[in-house]
Amino acid sequence: MKVQLKVWRQKNRNSPGKFVIYDSPDLNPNMSFLEMLDVVNESLASKSEEPIAFDHDCREGICGTCSLVIDGKPHGPHKGVATCQTYMRSFKEGDQIVIEPFRAKAFPLIKDLVVDRKAFDRIQQKGGFISVRTGSAPDANSIPVPKDNADLAMDAAQCIGCGACVAACKNASAMLFVSAKVSHLGLLPQGQPERHRRVKAMVDQMDEEGFGACTVTGACEAVCPKSISLDFIARMNRDYLVALAKGDAKKPAAGGA
Amino acid sequence: MATLHSNVPSGPLATKWENHKFNSKLINPANKRKYRIIVVGAGLTGASAAATLAELGYEVQNFVFHDSPRRAHSVAAQGGINAAKNYQNDGDSVHRLFYDTIKGGDFRSREANVHRLAEVSVQIIDQCAAQGVPFAREYGGLLDNRSFGGAQVSRTFYARGQTGQQLLLGAYSALSRNVANGGVKLHTHSEMLDLVVVDGQAKGIVVRNLQTGELTRHAADAVVLATGGYGNVFNLSTYARGANTTAIWRAYRRGACFGNPCFTQIHPTCIPVSGDYQSKLTLMSESLRNDGRIWAPAKVGDKRAPGDIPESDRDYFLERMYGAFGNLAPRDVASRAAKTVCDEGRGVGATGLGVYLDFAESIKRLGDEKIRERYGNLFAMYHEITAEDAYKAPMRIYPAVHYTMGGLWVDYNLMSNLPGLFVLGEANFSDHGANRLGASALMQGLSDGYFVLPTTISNYLATQAPSKRPPVSHAVFSDVETDVRNRVQRYIDGKGKRTPGSYHKELGKIMWEYCGMARNRTGLEKALGLLGNLREEYRQNLHVSGEAAEWNQSLESAGRVEDFIELGELMCRDALEREESCGGHFREEFQYTKDDPEVRNGLVNPGDVKRDDGRFAHVAAWEFAGSDRPPILNREELKYEEVKMSTRSYK
Numbered sequence: 032m033k034v035q036l037k038v039w040r041q042k043n044r045n046s047p048g049k050f051v052i053y054d055s056p057d058l059n060p061n062m063s064f065l066e067m068l069d070v071v072n073e074s075l076a077s078k079s080e081e082p083i084a085f086d087h088d089c090r091e092g093i094c095g096t097c098s099l100v101i102d103g104k105p106h107g108p109h110k111g112v113a114t115c116q117t118y119m120r121s122f123k124e125g126d127q128i129v130i131e132p133f134r135a136k137a138f139p140l141i142k143d144l145v146v147d148r149k150a151f152d153r154i155q156q157k158g159g160f161i162s163v164r165t166g167s168a169p170d171a172n173s174i175p176v177p178k179d180n181a182d183l184a185m186d187a188a189q190c191i192g193c194g195a196c197v198a199a200c201k202n203a204s205a206m207l208f209v210s211a212k213v214s215h216l217g218l219l220p221q222g223q224p225e226r227h228r229r230v231k232a233m234v235d236q237m238d239e240e241g242f243g244a245c246t247v248t249g250a251c252e253a254v255c256p257k258s259i260s261l262d263f264i265a266r267m268n269r270d271y272l273v274a275l276a277k278g279d280a281k282k283p284a285a286g287g288a
Numbered sequence: 289m290a291t292l293h294s295n296v297p298s299g300p301l302a303t304k305w306e307n308h309k310f311n312s313k314l315i316n317p318a319n320k321r322k323y324r325i326i327v328v329g330a331g332l333t334g335a336s337a338a339a340t341l342a343e344l345g346y347e348v349q350n351f352v353f354h355d356s357p358r359r360a361h362s363v364a365a366q367g368g369i370n371a372a373k374n375y376q377n378d379g380d381s382v383h384r385l386f387y388d389t390i391k392g393g394d395f396r397s398r399e400a401n402v403h404r405l406a407e408v409s410v411q412i413i414d415q416c417a418a419q420g421v422p423f424a425r426e427y428g429g430l431l432d433n434r435s436f437g438g439a440q441v442s443r444t445f446y447a448r449g450q451t452g453q454q455l456l457l458g459a460y461s462a463l464s465r466n467v468a469n470g471g472v473k474l475h476t477h478s479e480m481l482d483l484v485v486v487d488g489q490a491k492g493i494v495v496r497n498l499q500t501g502e503l504t505r506h507a508a509d510a511v512v513l514a515t516g517g518y519g520n521v522f523n524l525s526t527y528a529r530g531a532n533t534t535a536i537w538r539a540y541r542r543g544a545c546f547g548n549p550c551f552t553q554i555h556p557t558c559i560p561v562s563g564d565y566q567s568k569l570t571l572m573s574e575s576l577r578n579d580g581r582i583w584a585p586a587k588v589g590d591k592r593a594p595g596d597i598p599e600s601d602r603d604y605f606l607e608r609m610y611g612a613f614g615n616l617a618p619r620d621v622a623s624r625a626a627k628t629v630c631d632e633g634r635g636v637g638a639t640g641l642g643v644y645l646d647f648a649e650s651i652k653r654l655g656d657e658k659i660r661e662r663y664g665n666l667f668a669m670y671h672e673i674t675a676e677d678a679y680k681a682p683m684r685i686y687p688a689v690h691y692t693m694g695g696l697w698v699d700y701n702l703m704s705n706l707p708g709l710f711v712l713g714e715a716n717f718s719d720h721g722a723n724r725l726g727a728s729a730l731m732q733g734l735s736d737g738y739f740v741l742p743t744t745i746s747n748y749l750a751t752q753a754p755s756k757r758p759p760v761s762h763a764v765f766s767d768v769e770t771d772v773r774n775r776v777q778r779y780i781d782g783k784g785k786r787t788p789g790s791y792h793k794e795l796g797k798i799m800w801e802y803c804g805m806a807r808n809r810t811g812l813e814k815a816l817g818l819l820g821n822l823r824e825e826y827r828q829n830l831h832v833s834g835e836a837a838e839w840n841q842s843l844e845s846a847g848r849v850e851d852f853i854e855l856g857e858l859m860c861r862d863a864l865e866r867e868e869s870c871g872g873h874f875r876e877e878f879q880y881t882k883d884d885p886e887v888r889n890g891l892v893n894p895g896d897v898k899r900d901d902g903r904f905a906h907v908a909a910w911e912f913a914g915s916d917r918p919p920i921l922n923r924e925e926l927k928y929e930e931v932k933m934s935t936r937s938y939k
Contacts, residue, residue: 043838061562069567069789076787076842081833084841086355088528090568091667093453094359109672116672141499142839149476152356156468160461161420165340165738166411168418172375175429185422185447188454192358221420 032058032119035104035127036071037174038083044140050129060120064107065090065097067119084143092116092256095191098198099144105195105254113193113256133198137205137241148194150240151208158232159212161221180218189257196251196259202243207236207251210267211259211276227274234271290545290911292924295699296400299932301930302383305404308700313750320345322754325745326493326508327351328480328535331360332452332459333713334514336737338826339462342471343684344742349506350463350472351495353479353530358460361516361528362733365452366573366666367436369416369730371409376433380441382406387931389728392438392618393693393721394871394899395933396548398907398926400700401718405728408735413445415738419458423447436726437574438618438938449573449665450612455730459737481772481847483511483539483709484765486758490539490709492765494772498844501837503776505760505769509752510708510745513539514737517692517714519552521852521859522804523796525689526558526571531846533855536696536715544704545909545922547697547717549855550863553724553872554805555690556582556622559673559683560642569688570644570673573666574726577615579650579659580683582622584643588633594644594682601684605629605643609893613938620723620872620897621938623687627805628895630686637684646682658907687805691729693720693872694862697909697924702736703745705909708748712736717907722871779846780836788845791826794807795853798822808876812864820858826850858910858919865921868904869897891937901933 034055041048056074058067065087074081075130088096097114101107107117121129130144138146176184188211213230216222221228245264250260297308315323324347327338335357338350372385386406390397417423419430424432424446433442447454466472477498484492484505492507504519517523518533524822540546555570585592586603605625607614617625626643629635636642651659656679660667667678674684696711698718703710713733720728758764800816826849834840869878880887880896887894907924 059563060567062565063567066565066567070565073789076831076833077785079831079833082842084839088354088359088530089361089364090529091364091570092363092526092672093450094363096354096359097428111668111671116669118672118675120675129899145839148355148500152358152464152474152476155461156464160465161418162465163415163418163462164343165336165462165742168411168414171373171413171423172430173418174417176425177429178425178427181422181425181429184420185454188422188447188457189450191453192356206752215422219420220423221418 032060032124034058034122036124036126037129038144039131040083040143040238041140043142058117060117063090063115064101064117064119065115066136084145086145087115090115093191095193098133098146098193100133100198102129105133105198106256110253111256111258113191133194135197135203135242138194138197139205150195150242151192151205153240154205154209154233154236155212157236158225158229159216161216162225174220176219184215184218187211187218187259190259191257193256195254195256197242199249199250199254200243201248202246204240204245205237206245206267207255207259207261209233210263213267213270214263217266218277226270227277228280230267230270231274246254289920290705290909290922292545292697292705292909292922293699294398294924295701296398297700301400301403304400305407312743313746315746315749317345319754321347322509322751323347323510324349324757325431325510325512326506327512327514328392328493329360329514329516330357330460331362331514331516332456332464332733333465333737335456335459336734337512337514337712337741339459339466340738340742341745342466344433347473349475349508351475351478351480351493353498355475355476355688357463357474357476358457359493360456361531362456362730363453364528365730366449366571367575368434368446368451368727369412369455370436370443370725370727371413371445371731373410373413375431376442376713378441380443384441385409385443388439389725390721390931391717391936392725393723394936395721395895395901395905395928396870396926397721399928400933403720404740405732405735409731411739412731412734416455416458418460421447421454421458433618434575434708435578435614437577437622438613438725439616440613446575449575449663451514452730453733460736479844480535481538482626482768483542484768485542485706486762489707491758492760494769496772496776499839501835501840503769503772505765507757507760507765509749510710512710512712512741513696513715514712515715517695518852518855519689520547520690521795521856522799523687523792524561524566524569524800526555526569529567532851534848534851536711537851537855539696539704539706539709540705541912542794542881543912544706544709545697545911546694546858547907547909548694548862549859549875549910550803551693551722551871552689553619553691553693554623554687555619556626556687557645557685558688558690559670560637560639560686570669570683571688571690571866572670572683574619576645576663576666579654579662580615580645580647581649582643582645584629584634584636590634594636594646594880603629603634610938617938618723618725623805624874627686642684642686644682645680645685646683651679653897693717693722693724702741703744703748710741712741722873768845774848776836776843779830779832779843783834784831786829787831788842788849791822791830792845792849792852795822795849795856799856799859803856803863806874806876807863809864812860815860816857819853819860823853823857826853828923861919862908862910865908866904868900870899870904871897886935890939891935892939905933
C-alpha cells in the first residue's frame with residue numbers, strides 16, 4: 032500500500048514551521064506507524080533530504096516517549112493505544128495522513144514532531160512520591176491494602192506520562208496526568224501522610240508550568256493510551272479542596288537539643 | 289594484562305554480605321557531601337542508585353539520554369520480580385532462590401554475588417511496597433505471587449503485566465524527591481559519549497546534549513554506569529530502539545574489561561517476525577507460561593488451523609522433554625526446544641518460525657474473566673500487533689533476543705578493574721551467569737541500586753581525599769573531549785551512501801545467523817570476517833543527515849551503530865573461545881548425545897547444553913588492546929565454596 036503524508040516540519044522552536052507533503056514508498060499493512068516513518072525516513076535520507084524527527088523508544092506502548100497527533104487525534108485513530116501500537120492496516124490505500132506534534136505552551140517544540148515534556152517531571156518532583164528513605168521500610172505485608180484499592184491505584188498508576196491528554200485538551204490542561212499520580216498514591220495507606228501536601232504542591236506546579244484549566248470535556252480520557260478514567264480528576268479535586276480547607280500546616284515551634 | 293581481584297569476602301557464604309557490610313569503610317556525614325558521584329542512566333538501577341546515594345549525602349549528578357528518567361526500558365519489564373519472602377509457605381528461602389539462580393545461570397556466575405542478591409531480594413519488596421508500588425494483592429490485602437521459569441515455588445511479585453513500569457515509577461519517584469531537595473542534579477537529553485580516566489582512575493565523562501549538540505565535561509570522584517544491556521547488537525530484539533552499548537563500550541575502550549560478552553538471552557515467548565521493515569520484537573511475558581501450554585503439530589508440514597489439530601496430533605514438547613518443569617523450563621531451554629521443533633519443519637505461521645502458546649485449557653478451567661484479569665493487557669497487546677484474538681485461538685510465539693548476561697567485569701563491590709568506575713544492573717556481568725531466570729532482572733537492578741552500591745562505593749571513596757577530584761580543565765578532559773568532537777565530525781563529514789540504520793540491519797542479521805541461538809566454529813569465524821568488512825565499510829560509506837549542533841537522530845545512531853559493530857566482533861570472539869555450551873551459549877559441537885551417561889540416566893535430553901567445567905569454569909574478561917590489535921583475554925576462575933557445579937537438569 033501507499034499513502035501520502037502531510038507532516039509538520041520545523042527546524043527548531045525559533046524557526047517558523049510548515050506542513051510538507053511526502054508520498055510514501057510501498058508499505059506493508061502490518062507495519063507499525065513508526066515503522067512506516069522509519070521507511071519514509073530511509074527513503075528521504077537516500078535522496079539526501081533530512082529525515083523527519085520524531086520521538087520513540089520502547090515501541091510497545093509503555094515508555095510514553097512516542098507522541099504525534101495523527102489526523103487530529105493524539106496517538107492516532109484507535110482507543111487505548113499509543114502511536115507505536117498503531118498499525119498501517121488502520122489506514123487505506125491512498126489516504127492522506129496529517130501528522131503534527133503535541134501542541135501545548137508547556138511543551139515547547141524541539142524539532143519537527145519532537146516536543147519537550149520536562150514540565151511533567153517538574154510536577155512529579157513537587158510531590159509525586161512517598162517519602163521513604165531506602166532501607167527504612169517495614170515488612171511489605173505489615174500494611175495490608177484492600178484489593179479494590181490496590182486495583183484502583185494500579186488503574187491510575189498505569190499512566191505512561193506521554194502528554195496526549197494535554198495535546199487533546201482545548202485548554203492544554205494536564206489534569207488527567209496529575210490526577211492519575213495523585214490518585215495512585217492517595218489511594219494507598221502508604222500515601223496518606225503526605226496526601227494533602229502532595230496534591231497542593233503538584234497542582235500548584237501544574238499551574239506554574241502554564242497548563243490550562245480543566246472544563247471536563249473528557250477529550251483527555253478519550254485519547255489516553257491507558258484509558259485513564261476522568262473519575263480520577265474528580266478524586267483529585269476533592270483532595271485539593273480538602274487540602275485548601277486544611278490550609279498550610281502550622282510551623283512547629285523551634286526546637287533544639 | 290589487567291588485574292582482576294573479585295574481592296569476595298572470606299567466611300561462610302551466608303554471612304559474607306553481613307560481614308562485608310560491617311567491614312566496609314564509612315565516610316562521615318560532613319565529608320559525604322564533598323564527594324561528587326556521576327550516575328549514568330536512570331532505569332531501575334540508575335534511578336535507585338542516584339536516589340539512595342543522594343539520601344546518604346553524596347552530591348549526585350545523574351545523566352539520561354531520554355527526555356525523562358521515567359522512559360528507561362526497565363519500564364517494559366512485564367512479568368514480575370523475584371524475592372525469597374516465602375509468603376506462600378511453599379518452601380522458599382534465601383538459599384533456595386540463591387540455588388535456583390545459580391543453577392539457572394548454569395554455574396557460570398559468581399557464587400557470592402548471587403547469594404547476596406537472594407539475601408537483598410526481601411528488602412527490595414519492602415522498599416517498593418513502602419514507595420506505593422501497587423503490587424497485586426489478595427482479598428485479605430496481602431501480596432500475591434506467581435511462578436516463573438526455573439523455579440518450583442511461587443516467589444514472583446507483580447503489578448499486572450506492568451511490573452517493570454511500576455517499579456521504575458517507584459525508583460523515579462525516589463529520584464524525583466531527591467532532585468527536588470537538591471541531592472541529585474538531573475541532566476536529561478544528555479548522552480555519555482566517553483569516559484575520562486585520570487591516572488588510571490575513572491574521574492569523569494564527556495556528554496553530548498541531544499537538543500543542542502553541545503559537548504560538556506563533567507568531573508566526579510566516582511562514575512557509576514547503569515546503562516543497561518546491549519541486545520540491540522542484534523538490531524531486532526525486545527529492547528527499546530534507543531538502548532545501546534555506547535557507555536559501556538567507550539569504558540571498555542578506556543580500559544574496563546568486558547565479561548562474557550557472548551552470554552545473550554533469547555526469550556522463548558515473543559511475537560514472531562513478520563517482515564523486513566520490522567524495527568522491534570515484542571515480548572509476551574513469561575508469566576503466560578503459568579497458564580499457557582506450548583505446542584507444535586506432531587507431524588512435519590501439518591498446515592491445519594490450530595483448532596483443527598486434535599490432541600493426538602499435537603506435541604506439547606516442553607512437557608514431553610522436561611517433565612518436572614514442563615512449560616516453566618528456563619528460557620534458554622525453552623527457546624532451544626522451540627528452535628529445534630521449527631528446524632524439524634514443524635513450525636507454524638506464514639514463516640514456519642513459530643510455535644503455539646495455547647490458553648484453551650486454562651480458559652476452560654478458570655474462565656475468560658480470570659484469564660483477562662491476569663493477562664488482559666498482554667492479550668490486548670498481542671491483538672494490536674497481530675490482529676488475532678488469543679482468547680479464541682492460540683498465540684504464535686518464537687524466541688527473540690531479550691537480555692544480555694554479559695557486561696563490564698566488576699568485583700564484589702561492583703567496581704570494574706578501573707578504580708572509580710562502578711557498573712550496575714544489566715550493564716555488568718555478575719549475577720546471571722550464562723542464563724538469567726525470569727523476574728530476576730528487576731531484582732538485580734534494584735538490589736545493585738538501592739542496597740549494594742550505596743554500601744560498597746565507600747570502600748573506594750574512602751581511599752580518595754575529599755574535594756580532590758581533578759578539574760574539568762585537566763588535560764585528559766580536554767583530550768577526551770577532542771576525541772569525541774573528532775568522532776562526531778567524522779560522522780557528519782561522511783560522504784557515503786548508506787544510513788546507520790541500514791548497517792544496523794546488516795549487523796543484526798550477521799549476529800543472529802552466526803552468534804544467535806546456536807553457534808559453531810565455522811559460523812563464528814565467518815562472522816568475524818563479515819564484521820571486519822562491515823566495520824571497514826562503515827568508515828568509508830556512511831551517510832549521516834543534518835548537522836552536529838542540533839537535534840540529530842541520524843548522528844545519534846551513527847555512533848551507537850559503530851560501537852555495536854565493534855562489540856559484535858568481541859561477542860563472536862568470545863563465543864569462539866568458549867568451547868563448551870552453557871546456558872544461553874549453545875555451541876553445536878558441545879551437546880549431550882544419546883550415548884552420554886547423563887542421557888541414559890535420564891538427567892538430560894540429547895541436544896542439551898554440555899558444559900566443560902575443567903576448561904571453562906571462569907569469567908572471560910576481555911581487555912581492549914588498541915584498535916588494530918586483538919583484545920587480551922583475562923580469566924577470573926569461578927571458585928564455588930558451597931555449591932557443587934552439577935549437571936543442570938530440569939527433567
